[in-house]
Amino acid sequence: MAPHPPRVVPPDRPLHRLAFVARFVRNPLSVVPRAAYEEDFTAVPNAPIYWVTGPQFIRAVLLEERDKFAKLAQIRLLGPLLGKGILTSEGADWKWQRQASAPMFRPQELVHFVPGFVQATRRLMARWTDNAVRPIERDMTQVTFDVISATLLPSADAGMPAAIEDSTASFQRAGAWGQLFAWVHAPRWLPQPGRRRSAAAVAALRGAVHRIVAERRAAGEAKDDLLARLMRARDPDTGQQMNDEQLVDNLLTFYLAGHETTAKALTWTLYLLARYPHWARRLEAEVGAVTGGAEVSAAHAERLPLVQQVLKESMRLYPPVPIMTRQAVADTVLDGHAIRAGASLVMPIYVIHRHARRWEEPDAFLPERFAPEREDAIPRYQYMPFGAGPRICIGMAFAMIEATVILATLLQRVRFAPAGRDPEPVARVTLIPRGGMPLAVRFRP
Numbered sequence: 407m408a409p410h411p412p413r414v415v416p417p418d419r420p421l422h423r424l425a426f427v428a429r430f431v432r433n434p435l436s437v438v439p440r441a442a443y444e445e446d447f448t449a450v451p452n453a454p455i456y457w458v459t460g461p462q463f464i465r466a467v468l469l470e471e472r473d474k475f476a477k478l479a480q481i482r483l484l485g486p487l488l489g490k491g492i493l494t495s496e497g498a499d500w501k502w503q504r505q506a507s508a509p510m511f512r513p514q515e516l517v518h519f520v521p522g523f524v525q526a527t528r529r530l531m532a533r534w535t536d537n538a539v540r541p542i543e544r545d546m547t548q549v550t551f552d553v554i555s556a557t558l559l560p561s562a563d564a565g566m567p568a569a570i571e572d573s574t575a576s577f578q579r580a581g582a583w584g585q586l587f588a589w590v591h592a593p594r595w596l597p598q599p600g601r602r603r604s605a606a607a608v609a610a611l612r613g614a615v616h617r618i619v620a621e622r623r624a625a626g627e628a629k630d631d632l633l634a635r636l637m638r639a640r641d642p643d644t645g646q647q648m649n650d651e652q653l654v655d656n657l658l659t660f661y662l663a664g665h666e667t668t669a670k671a672l673t674w675t676l677y678l679l680a681r682y683p684h685w686a687r688r689l690e691a692e693v694g695a696v697t698g699g700a701e702v703s704a705a706h707a708e709r710l711p712l713v714q715q716v717l718k719e720s721m722r723l724y725p726p727v728p729i730m731t732r733q734a735v736a737d738t739v740l741d742g743h744a745i746r747a748g749a750s751l752v753m754p755i756y757v758i759h760r761h762a763r764r765w766e767e768p769d770a771f772l773p774e775r776f777a778p779e780r781e782d783a784i785p786r787y788q789y790m791p792f793g794a795g796p797r798i799c800i801g802m803a804f805a806m807i808e809a810t811v812i813l814a815t816l817l818q819r820v821r822f823a824p825a826g827r828d829p830e831p832v833a834r835v836t837l838i839p840r841g842g843m844p845l846a847v848r849f850r851p
Contacts, residue, residue: 408770409682411723412828414756416440420451431582434833435728438754444762447743454749455589459758461787463740467732467751468787468795475732479588479750484835487577487608491655492800493663498643503656504800506639510558510632511804517704519557519804523811524701526552531819536849539825543843546672547571550665553808558632558664559618559657570614570661576607578834589731589750615654615661632660660801667726668805670836671791672812673843674724675717677829678771680822680845685773689713693814702814707807710814715773717809718781721791723771728756728833730793755790756833764788821848
């Protein structure tokens, strides 16, 4: 029988009002009804919200009819933190910021980052002791933060990692109410639980990144990292360069999107390997055969298909960003479904990745789904760990190489074992394990 790791158990019937709110605040995924895992388009009773899980609908919303839908809820939720950066801007503002950032993520650039991935992982392992129980979700956050600091966004501020980790955690804890209020278009004046804590977290994060910008301007160094390229970039229509606020918007976007999502992908992957050690042994064998015990290189990363299959299946079961939303900006019709302006179309990636009609044994951990000959048959809008359409994650290739190299480097020296109860997947901005992810770390002989 195929292995079935922990999942969110959906309610058999749609929830109404108070039950919906109570469960949503605890875990937004827990309100998605069973019907959404089986049908393509499901309405929330007495609310302008629709669960959209069919690839044909998602393609229409994200690509073919994208002018009819906007990221209003995401902008409302993340705008105070990310301003008008690449993730939370629209139209021409988004286009030129993406063009300014894109060169750093070309394949020929990414190979130069691999030694940094390896060294950050080795520094992490040097802090571990044999048979210790580690908070793996925090360790993965640390190593991916070290990576992005060393490769794309260097800073001399030694206090930055702790400031960002603490503030991000606080922002995520307050996120459920923010999501709910954004989905239902609650008035902004309505008291929101956690708003003060969230605002303090935003102020701390933006203040920390302002210090990075000030530090670089004062140093006047001719570096060629992402910050330097953003500072040199000009809007092709106006000729204007980014001011400090715009730089902070984009740096925070890359800090958070660039390490938080990869950290969650690695966290859930290590949990699955701890739970199913036969897969860990298979990956160890592949890494050993490809590297011969040498440091993992960019050339090795391209020859680790099983490692990548496990990462992809982990992101199917536990997508780092579990929910995407769009809001209708005008009355429209989707395949016979009338949508009123202002309605929220929620694309729960977690649910799409477990849809009963589209995946064989949808809740099972089966990395062989992503063997090359099988992966090609998966429809584009059925598997979306990095989103889809024109707004697909700009750092997708970076994240995959980073996760592959970090995981392979860990497997060369360490094995993991469960150390506590199975974690509940909880949707915040990213998919977090409730109560953390303690795993036992055991060095290989």
